[in-house]
Every structure is written in C-alpha cells, then in structure tokens.
Amino acid sequence: MNRKHEQDRFAGEEYELFKLACPHYDEFQTMIAQQITERFQNKNIKIVEIGCAEGYTTRKILEMNPKSTVYAIDNDKARTALARQMLRRYHGRVHVEQIDALEGIKALTSGSIDAFATGFTIHNFPETYRRQILSESYRILTPGGIFVNGDKYARADSAEHQADLEWQMEQFNIFEQINRPDLKELWTAHNLEDDNIAMKEDESKETMRIIGFKNIRTVYRNHMEAVITAEK
Numbered sequence: 001m002n003r004k005h006e007q008d009r010f011a012g013e014e015y016e017l018f019k020l021a022c023p024h025y026d027e028f029q030t031m032i033a034q035q036i037t038e039r040f041q042n043k044n045i046k047i048v049e050i051g052c053a054e055g056y057t058t059r060k061i062l063e064m065n066p067k068s069t070v071y072a073i074d075n076d077k078a079r080t081a082l083a084r085q086m087l088r089r090y091h092g093r094v095h096v097e098q099i100d101a102l103e104g105i106k107a108l109t110s111g112s113i114d115a116f117a118t119g120f121t122i123h124n125f126p127e128t129y130r131r132q133i134l135s136e137s138y139r140i141l142t143p144g145g146i147f148v149n150g151d152k153y154a155r156a157d158s159a160e161h162q163a164d165l166e167w168q169m170e171q172f173n174i175f176e177q178i179n180r181p182d183l184k185e186l187w188t189a190h191n192l193e194d195d196n197i198a199m200k201e202d203e204s205k206e207t208m209r210i211i212g213f214k215n216i217r218t219v220y221r222n223h224m225e226a227v228i229t230a231e232k
C-alpha cells in the first residue's frame with residue numbers, strides 16, 4: 001500500500017484531533033454499528049472488521065452488538081497494539097490481528113461470516129485492491145449476511161461533491177483556532193490526495209452489484225461521509 005506512509009502521520013492524538021473537524025464522527029460510527037444491530041437483533045454472530053486502527057469502530061460494534069464476536073484486522077503494528085489495550089474489556093469477544101486486510105480475509109472460509117464492517121478505510125485503497133476487498137467480503141459472508149462500509153464516498157453529481165469537499169476543507173480551520181496550523185496543512189493535503197482517488201458512490205455500488213450483492217443502499221450521508229450497506 002503506497003499510502004501507508006501518509007496514513008502513519010494520522011495516528012493517536014492526531015487522529016483524535018481529526019474528530020474536531022468531523023463533528024458527526026460519533027454519529028457516523030454509531031450508524032455503522034447500528035446496521036448490524038438492526039439486521040441481527042442481538043444474535044450471536046461473527047463479524048469481520050478491516051482497518052480497525054485503535055479500535056474506534058470496533059468498540060461501537062462490540063458495545064451495540066453484545067453477543068457478537070469481532071475479528072478486527074489492521075496492518076499497523078502500533079495501532080493493533082493500542083486496539084488490544086483499548087478493547088481489553090471485551091476480552092474473549094474480539095481478536096485483533098496485525099495483517100494485511102486482503103490477506104486476512106482471503107484466509108477465511110467462504111460463507112462463514114455474518115457481517116463485514118469497516119470505517120474510513122476502503123477509500124484509501126487503490127481501485128484494484130478495493131475491488132478485491134469487495135469481492136472477498138462477498139465470498140466470506142453467509143447467505144443473508146451483511147456488508148457495511150462507513151466511508152468517504154464521492155457523490156455522482158460533481159457540483160455536490162465539490163461542495164462536500166469545500167465544506168470539509170473549511171472544517172480544518174478549527175486547527176488554526178487550537179494553534180495547530182500544521183494539522184490544517186496536513187489534513188488539507190491528505191484530503192486533496194484522497195480526492196485524486198475518490199471512491200465514487202455510484203461506481204462502487206455498481207461494482208458491488210456485479211459481484212452479486214443485493215439490496216445495496218446508502219443508509220446515511222453527512223457531506224462526504226456515507227454508510228453503504230448490502231446483503232449477500
């Protein structure tokens with residue numbers, strides 16, 4: 001993954017500060033976990049999550065789905081170590097592994113997972129790798145299992161997308177107010193770079209449809225952040 005170095009700048013405290021520029025961050029994470037809650041109504045289910053980082057999305061999933069078990073994957077050593085610490089109260093229900101996402105899910109048996117979930121991760125991937133992740137996530141799901149991705153999805157209408165991007169850029173002004181102009185510069189550059197490989201909502205849904213996913217829906221959107229769900 002050639003964007004790994006770039007992502008390394010946004011860990012720990014700096015990622016915490018990112019939440020200041022994303023006022024709906026918590027609502028967005030809740031929406032990811034809630035899709036699983038609504039579908040499975042507190043059943044004993046198996047969930048796979050990729051790009052868990054320190055465990056923000058993971059914690060919501062575990063909290064809101066108290067009988068579930070989660071296999072959480074991230075390829076970053078420091079973040080998986082922090083996730084194990086942050087999620088220690090869920091001992092026995094979560095297994096955090098430092099491994100490449102595609103490699104991790106390729107090793108899983110077909111039709112063995114009830115829900116595949118991820119947050120703010122797939123948009124970072126190159127197109128071919130994204131497609132492989134979508135395809136493998138479909139393979140591992142049980143029939144009726146669900147896919148949930150909360151992520152930056154570019155709207156099809158380019159004027160709307162541009163407005164979302166400009167809104168996001170404006171949010172980074174908060175870093176000047178807290179005397180961190182360096183973060184404004186870094187996040188602005190990161191977002192412009194993201195935009196070069198923007199994950200388009202309509203194209204992504206079409207790829208999923210071709211793979212075989214059914215009932216593909218955008219269940220939440222706040223500016224660029226959207227939660228997309230689908231069923232096998």
Ligand SMILES: C[S@@+](CC[C@H](N)C(=O)[O-])C[C@H]1O[C@@H](n2cnc3c(N)ncnc32)[C@H](O)[C@@H]1O
Nearest residue numbers: 051052053056057074075076100101119120121
């Ligand atoms: C922005 S964080 C997402 C954290 C959390 N899910 C959230 O929504 O706030 C994305 C994570 O994906 C991880 N990642 C990037 N490429 C990966 C890969 N190829 N395999 C596994 N994890 C990867 C990064 O290390 C990072 O921790």
